[in-house]
Amino acid sequence: MSDPRAQVASAARMLARAGLVHAFGHVSMRVDDGIAITSTRPLASASPDDVLLVGSDGEVRSGPADAVPIELALHRGIFAARSDLGAIARGHPPAAVVWGVGLEDLPLIHGLGALAGERVAVHPDLDLIATDEQALGVARSLGGGYGLILRGNGALACGATPLEAATRLFFLEDRARVALGRWSGPTGRPPEAEGWSRRLRHVDAELERATAWFEEVFGDGRSDGKG
Numbered sequence: 001m002s003d004p005r006a007q008v009a010s011a012a013r014m015l016a017r018a019g020l021v022h023a024f025g026h027v028s029m030r031v032d033d034g035i036a037i038t039s040t041r042p043l044a045s046a047s048p049d050d051v052l053l054v055g056s057d058g059e060v061r062s063g064p065a066d067a068v069p070i071e072l073a074l075h076r077g078i079f080a081a082r083s084d085l086g087a088i089a090r091g092h093p094p095a096a097v098v099w100g101v102g103l104e105d106l107p108l109i110h111g112l113g114a115l116a117g118e119r120v121a122v123h124p125d126l127d128l129i130a131t132d133e134q135a136l137g138v139a140r141s142l143g144g145g146y147g148l149i150l151r152g153n154g155a156l157a158c159g160a161t162p163l164e165a166a167t168r169l170f171f172l173e174d175r176a177r178v179a180l181g182r183w184s185g186p187t188g189r190p191p192e193a194e195g196w197s198r199r200l201r202h203v204d205a206e207l208e209r210a211t212a213w214f215e216e217v218f219g220d221g222r223s224d225g226k227g
Contacts, residue, residue, distance in 0.1 A: 011110040014218040122150075
């Protein structure tokens with residue numbers, strides 16, 4: 001699947017099937033001279049025609065120009081700050097939303113949670129990220145990581161492709177679910193995790209398997225035969 005719009009739309013549908021988005025959420029991908037990003041149309045039925053192509057100047061080149069997401073600046077800002085990233089998945093995973101009522105980092109306490117990155121911080125701005133200045137703050141909070149919780153407003157994950165970003169968001173949510181089960185809320189202060197340096201060396205191999213699994217379970221051709 002080489003068409004960026006098709007990749008973005010496919011990842012958007014998978015996020016919806018996985019319960020990581022509802023009425024709000026978006027997927028984006030770096031393309032030549034700009035980005036491809038889902039519009040405000042429902043992600044569960046996203047098609048390539050629902051995906052916007054936005055130039056590096058922020059102008060819509062093609063797609064439904066009347067349905068530009070408010071947080072377009074968020075995606076553009078992250079891509080500008082992180083040349084190593086190719087895609088972003090933004091959603092409202094339930095456990096991550098709960099963790100995001102506070103400001104503590106989401107702790108790493110189980111192995112597959114590392115697929116969201118070694119550190120997952122909480123960005124403190126409660127507002128929607130609608131300006132370049134706000135987006136710069138998000139990029140600073142993300143740092144060199146792959147996952148970030150937006151305080152009171154869901155989470156995002158990044159990767160090389162839309163599928164990888166969506167997979168990382170799934171495991172960010174899994175990490176939040178485990179943390180909430182262990183400490184019954186984000187206001188507790190979990191002990192410092194130790195011994196993760198050896199475990200983290202397996203993340204690349206696990207990410208490859210996890211991405212294939214995520215596509216198998218939530219992709220269009222998944223084995224349960226449901227549309």
